[in-house]
Amino acid sequence: MDDFLAARLQMTVSFVFHIVFACIGMTMPWLMFVAELKWIKTGEKVFLDLARAWARGVAIFFAVGAVSGTVLSFELGLLWPKFMEHAGAIIGMPFSWEGTAFFLEAIALGIFLYGRNRVSRRIHLYSGLVVGIAGVVSGIFVIAANAWMNSPSGFDWVNGQAINIDPVKAMFNKAWFQQALHMTIAAFASTSFAVAGIHAFLRLRDRRNIFHEKAVNIAISFGTVAALLQPFSGDISAKNVARLQPVKLAAMESLFKTSKPASLVIGGIPDVEEQKADYAIHIPKLLSFLAHGDFNAEVEGLDKTSKGNWPPVVIVHFAFQIMVLMGMLMMGAGMLFLIFKFKWKENLDKRWWLRLLVWFTPVGFIAVEAGWIVTEVGRQPWIIYNIMKTKDAVTPMPGVQYPLYLITVIYILLTIAVFGLMRRQIKAIDTNPNYLKDHD
């Protein structure tokens, strides 16, 4: 295998794996916190059980997320040393802030998980809140670094060297806000729908189980809010990408020719040779509006960029369509939930609704993975957009495929282990009511 391809694949595998745990690590503590809060407010023991059950989940997912995140921070250098050599001084700052947030998260998590009988109830509750806040904040900092790759700023690039470095400007680059917003909401939507789906599945088996009923309620409430907010952040993102990375938008939409006005392309199979998308639905003028807020605006197509600098159009296009479709599905489910909650409440207990939620378990994560494919593959061939090519940053070490194979096998095994472990955790809740005792 070509070393460059191997390096890219290893990054992909590491990232695809980590992002799931990162999402759960950002969201799950909030669910756990809300359950804990409800226990304190209502005194109903089911919420305490729920908080404990979710806390176990947080502990497991956090551990995997922490190590797979460590892997990525090393891999930035192991696979892309030239990138880190130049980017380190520019975007290291958000990483150092992320480190601080992550530190606080780990400390607070230790107290929440193992300190129930050692600290006061209030401190215990607050430690749960700190885990939630620190998790989101650390996510936002990491995204600042990624956004900088899409919208590099805070330096001047002269003769292959970065000078006049301004880390603050680099951190608050133009893509940072929209990416952080979009990703944070996505983390909440994906994890909440997954949690709701799992508990809906368990509730289908045991309809009178109040534990799973409360769990579905909390999770789907979070999921609904996130799924309904996401289109707005998506709109901000689209306009931002249109401005900052027109090639990426053109690939997402298979817009080969610069058009005024441009129509929105839904679905279809891009044909790069013929420069058209087959079997697609075209909605006139809509892309102009979505990208620039004006039905007659010009939208830059791929033709403005030399073909050598195109991202892989087919992958980016498909990934984008999948992301949007999954987002729409979650929005629809969220709306249904709201309607049922305020109008036909009895539907929330119906089998078909619970079954629907079960089907939604992976939907959010599919959207997250697809969205990151759009971001990352859509930036190619650049590692720092319009500054440094990915192939120029790759490690000079030959034989990169071997670490790729190894990391792939390890992550597959870990995935199987986590699935097995979660299944046994769930089984333990169902079979043994005394299982959710404290850790110490």
Add this chain to the structure above:
Amino acid sequence: MTEIIIFILGIALLLYVLLGGADFGAGIIEIFTGKKGIDTISRAIAPVWEANHIWLILAIVIIFNGFPHVFAVLTTYLHIPLFIILIGIIFRGTAFTFRYYDTLNNDAPKYYTSLFRISSLLTPFFLGVTLGATILGKIPAEIKGTFYEVFMTPWVNIFTFSTGIFMTLLFGWLASVYLIGEAGDLKSRRTFAKTSRIFFVMLTISGLGVFLAAEISGLPLFEKFTHSWIAIGCVVVATLIIPFLWKNIQHRKSLRTRFLAGIQTACIITGWFAVQFPVMVSVSGGPHLTIMNSRAPESTMTLLVYALFAGILLIFPAFYFLFKVFKFRNIEKEKVIGN
């Protein structure tokens, strides 16, 4: 600014060795104490290992933000040992957590335990190899030659292996020292105290072995030590402590032993920094990477210092609280059960 950052890097590494290192060490100790130690070790590590692990992340971030060139050189030429460290980190963290939570599965703990122990042994060794390789000076200035010459020679030799062994024993020894105070019953405390003495002897021998291996590999480590007053001071302090340490381990005084072990470790790291200063990575056939020629521009360094100070203000009180809740209590309890 640069000196402050180097100082904080030193503190981060020291704390990583003292805290994160001991968590790895616990896995090594488990090999010796077997089934009996598992409970104590699990209870001791579970609440704190995640936080302890992050000192390493902090050190990495300081290096790639403040000294990006050093980071690029290390990740290029020491790709293989660093990758093995990563695998160790993955397996140690997940195996430990899974073992702790997977209470329903009867078979799995066996695998988790082996994985936990193997990775606890592997990671410190390659961490030591990596650090040894930065001193040894076999990292080439440019990529020229065979795969072995460029990507293996810098870290495959008797000196780096000796630092790897030293690191492993250091981590194991620290863990055994801490565990004396963690064990509930007198019998386990005796076991840990005994393990601790054995490790201490091995550690001292391997420390001498490092100097010997350095001479064999053509690195005048001893001579370098004699050139630095700080390094000499560190060796003197570390040596003078030995009898007190030995006595305290024998009497299972966990608090005092921990304190003395901390000083020992601080001496080792300070001595190492003093010998190296101002070089961060010794390079063969080119200028060494020093803190001066490989640091980031002033604007980055200034902001990094601010970020580190702000971070420390947040982290240290929180960290103190975490240890107050889970660790200091055990030591207090010791006065009741102890001796």
